[in-house]
Every structure is written in C-alpha cells, then in structure tokens.
Amino acid sequence: MIKPDRITTTTCPYCGVGCTLQLHVKDDFIYKVTSPFDAPVNQGNLCVKGRFGYDFVYHPKRVTTPLVRRYLLEGKPKPEGREQVYAVSVDGKPIPDSQVSNDWDWVETDWDTALNFVADNLVRIYQRDGSDAMAVYCCAKATNEDNYLLQKMYRALFRTNNVDHCTRLCHAGSVVALQQAVGSSAMSNTAGQVIMNDVFIVTGSNTSENHPIIALQMKEAVQKHGAKMIVVDPRRIDLVDMAEMWLPLKPGTNVPVFSAMAHVIVKENLVNWDFVKNRTENFDEFIESLEKFTPEYAEEISGVPAEDIRKSARMYAKAKNGAIYWGMGISQLSHGTASALALIHLAFLTGHVGRDGTGLNPLRGQNNVQGASDMGSMPFHYPGYMRVDNPENRAKWEKAWNIEEGGLSLKLGLTTTEILSNAHEGGIRALYIMGENPMMSEPNLNETRRHMTHLEFLVAQDIFINESGAFADVFLPATPFAEKDGTFSNTDRRVQRVRAAHKPRGQARPDWQIICDLALRIESRLGVSTSYWAYSNPEEILREMGSVNSDYAGITYERIDKVGLIYPVPTLDHPGTPTLFTESFPRGRGKFHPLDYVPVREEPDDEYPFILTTGRLLEHWHGGTMTRNSALNEIYPEARVEIHPADAEIHGIRNNDPVKVQSRRGEIVVRATVTEKTTVGVVFLPWHFHEAAANLLTNDALDPQAKIPEFKACAVQVFPARESDLPNPEVILDRGRY
Amino acid sequence: MTVTFMMDGKEVTAQDGQTLLDVARENGIDIPTICFHEATTANALCRICVVEVEGMRVLQPSCIVKAGANMKVQTRSEKVIRARKTILEMLASTMDLSDAPEILTMMDEYGASDERFPDAVRRESEVKDDNPMYIRDYSKCLLCWRCVQVCADDAQYTYAINFEGRGFETQIGTFFEKPIPETTCVMCGQCVGVCPTGALKPKREFLLEQGKTPAEISVMNTGRKQRKPR
Numbered sequence: 028m029i030k031p032d033r034i035t036t037t038t039c040p041y042c043g044v045g046c047t048l049q050l051h052v053k054d055d056f057i058y059k060v061t062s063p064f065d066a067p068v069n070q071g072n073l074c075v076k077g078r079f080g081y082d083f084v085y086h087p088k089r090v091t092t093p094l095v096r097r098y099l100l101e102g103k104p105k106p107e108g109r110e111q112v113y114a115v116s117v118d119g120k121p122i123p124d125s126q127v128s129n130d131w132d133w134v135e136t137d138w139d140t141a142l143n144f145v146a147d148n149l150v151r152i153y154q155r156d157g158s159d160a161m162a163v164y165c166c167a168k169a170t171n172e173d174n175y176l177l178q179k180m181y182r183a184l185f186r187t188n189n190v191d192h193c194t195r196l197c198h199a200g201s202v203v204a205l206q207q208a209v210g211s212s213a214m215s216n217t218a219g220q221v222i223m224n225d226v227f228i229v230t231g232s233n234t235s236e237n238h239p240i241i242a243l244q245m246k247e248a249v250q251k252h253g254a255k256m257i258v259v260d261p262r263r264i265d266l267v268d269m270a271e272m273w274l275p276l277k278p279g280t281n282v283p284v285f286s287a288m289a290h291v292i293v294k295e296n297l298v299n300w301d302f303v304k305n306r307t308e309n310f311d312e313f314i315e316s317l318e319k320f321t322p323e324y325a326e327e328i329s330g331v332p333a334e335d336i337r338k339s340a341r342m343y344a345k346a347k348n349g350a351i352y353w354g355m356g357i358s359q360l361s362h363g364t365a366s367a368l369a370l371i372h373l374a375f376l377t378g379h380v381g382r383d384g385t386g387l388n389p390l391r392g393q394n395n396v397q398g399a400s401d402m403g404s405m406p407f408h409y410p411g412y413m414r415v416d417n418p419e420n421r422a423k424w425e426k427a428w429n430i431e432e433g434g435l436s437l438k439l440g441l442t443t444t445e446i447l448s449n450a451h452e453g454g455i456r457a458l459y460i461m462g463e464n465p466m467m468s469e470p471n472l473n474e475t476r477r478h479m480t481h482l483e484f485l486v487a488q489d490i491f492i493n494e495s496g497a498f499a500d501v502f503l504p505a506t507p508f509a510e511k512d513g514t515f516s517n518t519d520r521r522v523q524r525v526r527a528a529h530k531p532r533g534q535a536r537p538d539w540q541i542i543c544d545l546a547l548r549i550e551s552r553l554g555v556s557t558s559y560w561a562y563s564n565p566e567e568i569l570r571e572m573g574s575v576n577s578d579y580a581g582i583t584y585e586r587i588d589k590v591g592l593i594y595p596v597p598t599l600d601h602p603g604t605p606t607l608f609t610e611s612f613p614r615g616r617g618k619f620h621p622l623d624y625v626p627v628r629e630e631p632d633d634e635y636p637f638i639l640t641t642g643r644l645l646e647h648w649h650g651g652t653m654t655r656n657s658a659l660n661e662i663y664p665e666a667r668v669e670i671h672p673a674d675a676e677i678h679g680i681r682n683n684d685p686v687k688v689q690s691r692r693g694e695i696v697v698r699a700t701v702t703e704k705t706t707v708g709v710v711f712l713p714w715h716f717h718e719a720a721a722n723l724l725t726n727d728a729l730d731p732q733a734k735i736p737e738f739k740a741c742a743v744q745v746f747p748a749r750e751s752d753l754p755n756p757e758v759i760l761d762r763g764r765y
Numbered sequence: 766m767t768v769t770f771m772m773d774g775k776e777v778t779a780q781d782g783q784t785l786l787d788v789a790r791e792n793g794i795d796i797p798t799i800c801f802h803e804a805t806t807a808n809a810l811c812r813i814c815v816v817e818v819e820g821m822r823v824l825q826p827s828c829i830v831k832a833g834a835n836m837k838v839q840t841r842s843e844k845v846i847r848a849r850k851t852i853l854e855m856l857a858s859t860m861d862l863s864d865a866p867e868i869l870t871m872m873d874e875y876g877a878s879d880e881r882f883p884d885a886v887r888r889e890s891e892v893k894d895d896n897p898m899y900i901r902d903y904s905k906c907l908l909c910w911r912c913v914q915v916c917a918d919d920a921q922y923t924y925a926i927n928f929e930g931r932g933f934e935t936q937i938g939t940f941f942e943k944p945i946p947e948t949t950c951v952m953c954g955q956c957v958g959v960c961p962t963g964a965l966k967p968k969r970e971f972l973l974e975q976g977k978t979p980a981e982i983s984v985m986n987t988g989r990k991q992r993k994p995r
Contacts, residue, residue: 028864028963029973051970056979059970061958064804071804071958072920078954079898079967085983239953246922269922645951658897658968662946763947 029053035528036063038515038591039077040168040508041648043391044068044218044240045517045591046077050509055529057081057509067590068219068517074239075646076659084509084532086656089490091533093141094502098130100140106130109480111466111497133492133502138534138544145501146548148484152457153185153553158436162189162446162455165404166462166538167393170513170525172568173538174395174402175410176560177461180546182403183428183558188415188440189455192404193649194396195443196468197355199733200363201389202400207364208371209387210614212412213397215607216350216386217519217593222248223384226346228339230259230370231281231356231739235266236645238390238518241352242266255346257339259284259331260356261640262669262711263704265765272339275706278640278740279360279627280329285369286622287325287333288340290317292376297344302378308616313372316621328624344377348384355392355642359738361728362625375617381608391518393649394508398516401579401594402572406440411576415439427575428558442734444469444727447478456483461538462505466494467650470736471692471727472720488541493652494717504535507653511537513565514587516594519605522582523591539565627740628728635690635742637674637710639724645764647715655715664758666716667700670745674708675701678745683759685748688712690741693723696752698759699745710745714738718754770836779832786814786827789840796840797849797871800909801828802959805919810910813852813871817842824848846875853877858885861904864963890936892971895944898952900971903936905964912937912956912965925950 031051039046047066051059060078064071083089098106112131152160163181165174178190194202202212209215218241221227227248234242246269248254255271258264259281267273276284292298293314303310322333343349351374357366367389374380374387391397403410413420421435428435441449447465449455469475479485479498487496488503496502510531516522531537536544543560550557562568566584573579581596593603631638646663647654654660668688670680680686682701687694688710697712697719705711714721726741750756766781772794779788784807789796800811809826816827819837824845827838839845853872857879862868872879893901908928916926925948929938939948957965972982 028866029970053973054979056973056982058973058979059967072915072955073953073958075898075952075954078957079952082969082983085979087983239951243920243922250918250922661897662952761946763943764949764951 029058035526037508037526037528038394038517038523039073040394040653041076041080042238043393043396043518044238045394045515045519045521045523046073046240047523048073048077050081050528052528056085057528068519068521069240072240072243075662076648076654080654080657080659081509083490083653083657084507086491088656089532090492090502090504091531091535092135093138093504093534094133095136095141095144096130096500097132097134099144099500100134100136103130109482109498111494113492113497138536141501141503142545142548145486145503145545146552148500149185149457149459150549150552152484156456158185158187159189160454160456161185161187162441162457163459164443164446164461164463164465165190165192165399165402167193167396167399168462169399169538170395170511170565171398171402171516171522171572172513172565173461173542174399174404175568175572176539176542176546178403179428179558180542180549181459182424182435183430184546184549184553184555186434186436188406188436188438189446190404190440191406191443191446192399193393193443193463193468194400194405195735196359196738197392197396198358198389199735200358200360200730201353201367203733204364204367204371205387205389207620208368208618209608209612211607211612212400213520213607214386214388214391214518215380216383216388217521217605218244218388218390219519220384220386220605221245221350221352222252222254224248224254224346224348224350226255226257226342227350227352228257228259228343229266230351230353231358232352232354232390233260233262233264233642234352234354234390235264237354237392237643239645241390255342257342261706261709263706271342272335274331274335274339276329276331278356278638278709281357281360281366282362282369282622283320283325283328283624284331284336285373286317286320287322287336288343289369289372289376290320291322291337291340292344292373293317295341297341298376299378303376306378306381306612306617307375307619309619312621313619316623343373343379346379348382349377349379350384350386350388352388352390354390356739358389358733358735360740361628361730361737363730363735364732365622365625368620369622371617372619375619381606383606386606394517395515397518397520398514398522401516401576406442410572411578423575427571429556430558444729444734444736447475450478450481457485458482459486459488460495460499461488464493464495464650464652466498467714467717467720467722469727470722470725470738472723473693474727488538489652490535491652491656493650503541504533505538505541506531506535510535511539513539514569519593521591521593522579522587524584524587539568628737629691629726629740629742631708631742635744636708637743637745638708639688639690639710639712639741639743640739641712641714641721641725644713644715647713649715651715651717655717662762663760665755665760666695666697666713666719666721667760668697668745669700669702669705669711671703671705671707671709672701675699678747680745680747685750685753687746687748687752688724688743689746690724690743692726695719695721695723696748696754698753704765710743768832768834770832770834770838772838773840783832784828785816785825785830785832785838788832789827794840796827798828799868799907799961800911802911805911805914805959808910810908811852813849815845815848816840817845850875850877854879854881855885856907858882859888860907862962864905865961867961886933888933896946896952897968899954899957899965899967902964902966905962906937907962908935908937909961911959911961915955915959920955921951921953923949923951923953926956
C-alpha cells in the first residue's frame with residue numbers, strides 16, 4: 028500500500044459542476060484522486076475525467092520552460108507568414124522542424140528574456156497603433172484571480188476592452204437573454220435542487236456526458252423522488268431512458284417548440300397570473316407575438332408531434348416545482364438569445380422561478396466560466412457585470428486601479444470571434460492567449476487559421492503547445508490546477524478553493540505570478556504609475572476585486588476553506604444565496620420579449636442534405652489540450668460521426684466505415700457510428716479532435732446580439748471514404764458505453 | 766415518533782426508522798462495519814456489525830435492523846465477539862487483506878488469527894488489467910457489494926457490473942465477462958471510491974506499487990494500444 032505524503036483538497040478542473048477532489052500525492056506525483064462523501068456538490072461521486080484525468084500534469088509534452096522563436100532571440104526581423112509549429116518532441120525538448128524556416132524554431136530561454144520580449148513587443152505595438160490593436164483571451168479554465176488580473180492588465184495598461192473568453196462560444200446567448208429578461212446571468216438555483224423538482228425540462232444538454240454529476244442528481248430525482256423529466260433534444264441522449272417525454276426537435280427549432288408550449292399554457296389558461304401581474308412586464312406585446320406559435324405550426328417546423336408539445340406544456344405548467352436546465356443546444360445558434368428567451372418565458376408564465384426547486388438554469392460548461400465572466404473577462408463588462416460604457420462604473424475601477432480620471436475606455440470591446448476576424452493591418456495586431464485554444468474552438472477553422480497568420484505578435488500562456496500556441500511568438504509555461512492556489516466559481520455560483528498539490532514542474536509559474544511580473548515590466552516601459560501588482564498571494568487579488576464587486580465582497584479564503592460560498596455574498600457575515608430572484612429580479616420586473624421564428628442560417632439542401640450538430644464527449648474536454656494528453660485519450664481515441672441507421676442505409680454506410688463529412692467550408696474523414704442516438708437527417712460530431720476537427724465544418728454565422736456562433740447547425744454531406752483517408756486508420760474505438 | 770430502548774445497559778432514544786447502528790453511533794458506542802457505507806444502501810452482507818437482541822434467536826445485523834421500543838441490545842456480548850472474530854478469521858483465511866488496514870486493525874482488536882482455518886481454499890484470481898483507468902484484483906474482494914451498488918441505483922445508474930457465479934465461486938464481474946471498455950462502464954470509478962479492500966484500484970496507484978517510477982508511468986500513458994479495425 029502506498030502512503031501519501033499528503034492529501035490536497037481542491038476543486039475539479041473540468042466541468043462547471045465543481046466537484047471536490049482529494050489529490051493523493053507521493054513524491055510530487057498524484058497517483059490517486061478520491062472525493063469526500065460529504066462534498067457539498069458531488070457527495071463523493073466523480074466522473075472519469077475528475078477521477079482519472081489528471082495525468083496531463085505529468086505528460087512529457089508539457090512545456091515547462093519559456094520558449095521564444097529564434098528570430099526574436101537573434102534580433103532578426105519577423106519572418107514572412109506565420110507557421111503553425113509545435114516542434115516539441117516527446118521528451119519536451121524543442122526540435123527544429125526542417126519544413127519551416129529556422130527563424131521559427133522554438134528556443135528554450137529564461138523567464139526574464141521571454142517576459143522582456145513580450146513586454147517590448149506589446150508596448151511597441153500599443154504605442155504605435157493604440158488600444159484598438161491590443162486584445163486578450165482570458166481563460167475559463169484558470170482561476171478567478173488569474174482572470175481578474177489579466178483583464179485588469181489589458182484594461183488598466185492598454186486601455187482596451189478587447190477582452191473576452193470562451194463564454195462567447197458557449198453561453199453568450201443565455202447570458203444576453205438573461206440580462207435582457209431578468210438582469211442577471213447565472214443559474215437562478217443550484218443544481219443540487221433538482222431533487223426538489225416535480226417536473227423538469229432538460230434541453231440542449233447531454234447532461235450525462237457534459238455535467239455527469241448533475242445527470243446523476245437528475246436520475247436520482249426521477250428514480251427516488253418521483254420527478255418527471257422532459258428531454259427536448261435532437262439526440263436520443265442517455266437521459267431519455269429515464270424521461271417521461273422526449274421531444275426530438277430538428278436542430279435550431281427551439282423557438283417554435285418552446286413558444287408553442289407557451290401558447291398552450293396561455294390558451295389552456297395554465298398561466299400563473301399572480302406571477303405575471305406582479306413580477307413581469309410587456310406581457311401584452313408578447314401575447315400578440317405568441318398567437319402564431321400553435322403546436323401544429325411548431326410541429327411543421329420542428330418535427331415534434333403537436334400532441335407531445337401540449338402534453339409537455341401541461342406537465343410543466345401544472346407542476347408544483349418546475350425547473351428548466353439547458354445547455355449549448357439553446358445558445359449556440361445564430362438566434363441563441365431568442366432560444367433562451369423562449370425558455371425564460373415559460374418560467375415567467377408559470378412562476379417557476381424564485382423558489383427552491385424551480386428556476387432558470389443554464390448549465391455552465393467550464394469549471395470556471397462563471398467565475399471568468401464574473402471577473403470581467405468580457406468586452407462589455409467590468410468585474411461584477413458593470414457595463415464598461417457607464418462612466419460611473421468606470422470611475423469605480425479607475426479608483427481601484429489608480430488610474431487618472433477618464434483614463435479607462437468607455438468603448439465596448441470586441442468579442443472572441445470578432446477579435447480574430449479583425450486581425451489585420453489597422454485592426455488587432457497583438458493577441459495574448461491565456462489557456463484558450465481558438466484554433467479548435469472557433470467555428471470555420473480554415474478562416475480562423477487565416478486570421479491567426481495575420482497577427483503581428485502572439486503570446487500563448489499555457490501548459491501545452493496546442494493548435495493555437497503553435498502560432499505564437501512567445502510561449503509562457505503556466506501551471507495547471509494542481510500546481511496553483513486560487514478559486515473557481517462553479518455553475519451554482521459556488522466559489523470554491525483550488526489548492527496546489529505540489530510545486531510547479533520545471534520552470535512553470537502560476538498564471539497570476541506571470542501576469543504580475545509582466546504587468547510591472549509593461550508599466551516601467553510605459554512610464555506610468557502602478558495599478559498595483561505586488562500581491563503576495565492570490566487571496567489579496569480576490570479581496571481587491573471583492574472591494575468593488577459586491578457579489579464577492581463577503582468571500583475570504585478562510586470562509587471557504589471547507590465549504591464554498593454561493594454568491595451573492597455581499598458582507599463578511601452573509602451566508603450566501605443559493606436561490607436567486609425570491610423577491611424581485613435584478614432589473615425589477617421580468618421582461619417578456621416578443622419572438623419570431625428565424626431558421627438556422629444554413630439549412631440543408633440537395634447538395635448538403637444533412638444537418639450537422641456538434642457537441643462534447645464524456646471522455647474529452649473541449650479543444651483537447653488536457654484530455655488528448657491523458658490516458659483519457661486511450662479510452663476515446665478518435666472522432667466519430669454519428670449517423671442514423673436509416674440515413675446510413677441510403678448512403679451505404681456501415682458501422683465503423685470511414686466517411687468524409689463535407690460542408691461548404693471544409694471536410695474531414697472520420698469513422699461512422701451508425702446509431703439511433705441521432706435522429707434522421709441529423710449527424711453529430713464531437714469537436715475535440717484536431718486531426719478531424721468538427722469546427723472546420725461549422726458555420727461562423729453569429730447571433731446578432733450575443734455574437735455567439737452557430738455551432739449547433741450547419742449543412743453537410745456524408746460520403747463513403749477509404750481507410751487510407753482516415754487520419755489514423757489504425758485507431759478504432761472499442762467501447763460499449765452508450 | 767421516537768422509541769426508547771436499552772443498548773449495553775444504557776437507555777437510548779431513536780427516531781422512527783433509525784437502525785441500531787445509527788443509534789449506537791449517535792451514542793458513541795463503537796460497532797465495527799465492513800460492507801456498510803454511508804453512501805450505499807445497507808445490505809447486511811458481511812455480518813461484522815451483528816449485535817445480540819434479547820428474545821431474538823440469532824444475532825442481528827445492526828446496519829439494517831430498526832430500533833424498536835423496549836429492545837434490549839448487547840453490542841459486545843461474548844456471543845457477538847465470538848461471531849465477529851470468526852467472520853474475520855474466515856475472511857483472513859480465504860482472501861488477501863493486505864490492502865485493508867481497517868480490517869487488519871479489527872483483527873488485532875478481536876484477537877483474530879489468520880491461521881484458524883489452515884485448510885481453507887483461498888479465493889485467488891489474476892489481476893484484471895483491461896483498461897487504462899483502474900485494475901480489478903478479486904483476490905482482495907470480500908464481496909461487500911458496494912461497487913455493484915454505486916454502479917447501479919446508489920449513484921451511477923450504469924449497471925456495468927454484478928455478482929456472477931454461485932456460493933464460494935461468487936465473484937464480481939461484467940456481463941458475459943467482457944473487458945471493462947466493452948461494457949456499459951463509463952469509468953467514473955465510483956466503484957473504486959467505495960472499495961474497502963483495494964480490490965479496485967486506480968491504475969497509476971497500481972503501477973506505483975509495482976515499482977514503476979512516476980517518470981516511467983507518465984511515458985506509459987502516451988502510448989495507446991493500437992487495434993486493428995474489425
């Protein structure tokens with residue numbers, strides 16, 4: 028038996044559930060992960076990623092030495108064009124790549140050299156082209172403290188709001204809809220309250236794979252507490268096994284389906300009039316817009332039988348406690364905001380919000396996407412969702428950051444996708460990427476690649492050289508969750524501790540220390556008085572943020588040492604707020620918004636007859652920087668396209684056959700999984716695999732308000748292909764799980 | 766509703782539905798447990814938690830027997846201690862307890878000898894190493910059933926494993942003895958989390974025990990077994 032040197036309690040770095048992990052460490056090596064059975068979020072349960080997926084920390088390809096391109100080190104001009112160079116061998120040493128100019132070789136260096144190159148180049152470009160040339164991607168994987176500092180650095184030193192992160196690509200539609208309708212943008216209730224629901228709707232979320240522990244609670248609600256579950260999803264996901272109703276809608280037809288449910292609730296007078304009268308506004312205008320959304324009209328568009336829409340609407344409306352849980356299937360559409368509003372209307376009509384066991388619950392994807400958004404890693408908001416175009420908000424942060432009056436920018440920044448599409452002369456010239464991987468996560472990757480090559484200077488701060496870091500000029504080796512302290516805010520708004528299990532490997536440094544070191548170098552080059560970067564620990568950073576953002580004002584590391592607090596926590600003796608909107612909404616009354624049906628931007632036609640919808644797998648995480656460098660990759664080694672047996676037969680495709688999936692923007696070759704998990708006319712691809720990246724195919728059409736791309740629906744064709752066309756023909760998935 | 770009864774000569778009170786084990790723990794009375802776990806449904810499989818209840822013919826498993834009015838319960842009578850000692854001795858003579866420190870401590874406490882049944886057939890089997898996440902060493906399994914429970918309705922609702930075989934041949938297994946990756950298993954490892962004897966163990970812990978260094982283990986993770994398309 029192995030005796031651990033220590034057991035470190037921390038928070039899982041994968042999804043937004045925020046499970047408590049205990050890392051068992053021997054000789055600075057985590058050999059086992061357990062979870063305490065009294066853990067507030069997960070009660071000792073974990074998923075495969077949380078329990079076994081931490082080995083990326085020790086992967087030989089992890090970079091733990093600062094790297095710069097040879098041209099920088101030798102003082103040469105930047106070579107023409109920008110190449111994607113990984114050039115790190117299995118033992119972590121940079122190797123020259125004969126395909127590329129030697130000037131693009133990675134060269135190992137020290138922190139001083141690397142940070143000076145970064146500071147010199149960022150300041151040079153800022154002084155030449157001004158604030159609008161600067162942009163930064165914060166990171167929903169990093170801690171609250173890391174994110175707060177990075178947006179502070181860009182806002183305070185470069186005076187730009189071109190600050191965004193991957194929330195834009197996941198729940199931006201939900202965030203904007205919730206902001207418009209209620210004035211807040213997080214889950215209204217905690218996920219644990221699902222066992223208090225009698226009826227709940229799960230839509231656009233394959234919860235079993237993407238929030239595995241919440242799925243367990245949903246199953247428990249059904250099996251042990253008598254709740255009824257309604258699944259509205261184009262895929263026959265695992266939860267359907269336990270659902271009372273499954274409404275298999277065509278991708279992108281949420282607005283008609285949920286508006287038809289609202290139509291039924293109104294026509295059959297199942298409305299909670301007290302709630303509508305006392306808590307909402309704009310009802311009359313909304314009712315007018317609802318008239319055309321009959322269940323029959325919705326059936327015609329979505330393929331969901333009108334009778335099932337009626338039955339579901341009645342079940343939800345008549346519930347004592349009804350709740351809605353939703354995922355990317357709602358928000359990742361060119362009308363993502365409207366889709367989320369359609370759900371919000373259901374809660375308004377029935378009053379299923381503002382009490383325990385009810386609510387509007389967007390399940391947030393990343394471990395800290397809630398926190399990164401709270402920290403102001405967004406182009407329109409300072410920390411605490413304070414609009415940047417409001418001079419009063421600006422004044423507060425100018426005071427906090429020691430900036431002259433009127434110094435911070437009032438101009439709304441560019442969003443994630445806009446930052447890259449503006450990468451050209453006269454647009455964005457320098458980009459700083461902390462932890463993100465746009466070369467996997469952006470839609471229409473061929474276009475993204477072109478934009479990446481147009482950047483003048485690119486910094487990557489990460490643990491591996493991923494598909495995006497391979498374009499960088501300087502690589503700053505940061506630490507993963509297991510080597511740093513801080514906090515994550517989970518999807519429940521629960522702020523929990525992250526603790527280092529051992530010292531950083533090699534020369535890697537925690538992100539917050541890298542940012543502070545760099546910010547001081549930038550300040551001295553700019554010759555400005557300091558905005559303060561001399562933090563001795565991450566808690567000081569959180570306290571500085573909390574002194575202006577009242578949601579976090581009452582949070583100290585001591586208070587969350589054992590159990591996290593659910594914000595808003597306005598004072599040091601406040602117990603936290605698990606259920607929001609009990610008395611009123613942050614904007615006062617909840618606002619109904621008249622809706623119209625807008626089809627997805629690219630509908631199937633004769634040339635591209637399938638709808639492609641994309642999503643995630645239990646075993647992998649997003650762009651794959653962590654999980655593709657883990658044993659997790661061994662249990663799910665390849666991308667597979669799911670196709671319905673009826674469609675497969677027509678196209679002569681058998682299970683495991685190689686097929687080419689082609690859209691107007693790109694093509695990939697993968698093996699087929701012939702399965703009724705998908706519906707007729709719809710094919711599904713996971714987007715974790717760089718060798719067959721689903722996002723080469725997806726459409727970069729944006730929601731006009733939220734600027735979220737339409738990942739969930741584009742038109743594709745599927746052709747049989749040859750084994751030799753596969754990126755890795757020798758690899759084949761051999762799993763029995765659903 | 767509450768009931769009052771006697772436990773070890775002391776008057777104790779129980780809420781309706783509480784088991785004798787619950788009441789004992791609330792009153793600081795130590796009853797050993799092996800198969801019982803706070804996160805799983807109690808099954809009274811291992812019988813180490815038995816107590817003597819006056820008027821009942823045989824010893825009663827305290828993890829499932831509900832407290833009743835006017836019961837007279839002995840948690841450490843001679844009969845109880847003899848039963849626990851025998852259970853431990855039977856376990857020790859048929860299985861490998863080297864990864865079960867809590868049970869080894871119990872053996873010391875009860876003076877149980879691992880040589881009581883020298884002719885016993887040991888339940889031995891090869892280590893099942895069929896996936897990159899965890900190994901199954903059923904020589905160390907005492908059939909507490911916790912892994913099956915958390916795989917089913919006590920947590921995961923996945924139903925990948927169950928009992929197979931009968932009587933002495935009983936073992937935990939997958940349907941049709943398929944390797945783990947080919948079953949419905951999602952590799953959550955809830956089973957590993959509740960295993961009391963080290964029969965289920967994370968692969969990396971296992972490798973470390975086999976004498977591999979962290980550096981060697983990290984390199985092993987990068988190469989996956991390549992399979993031929995079928």
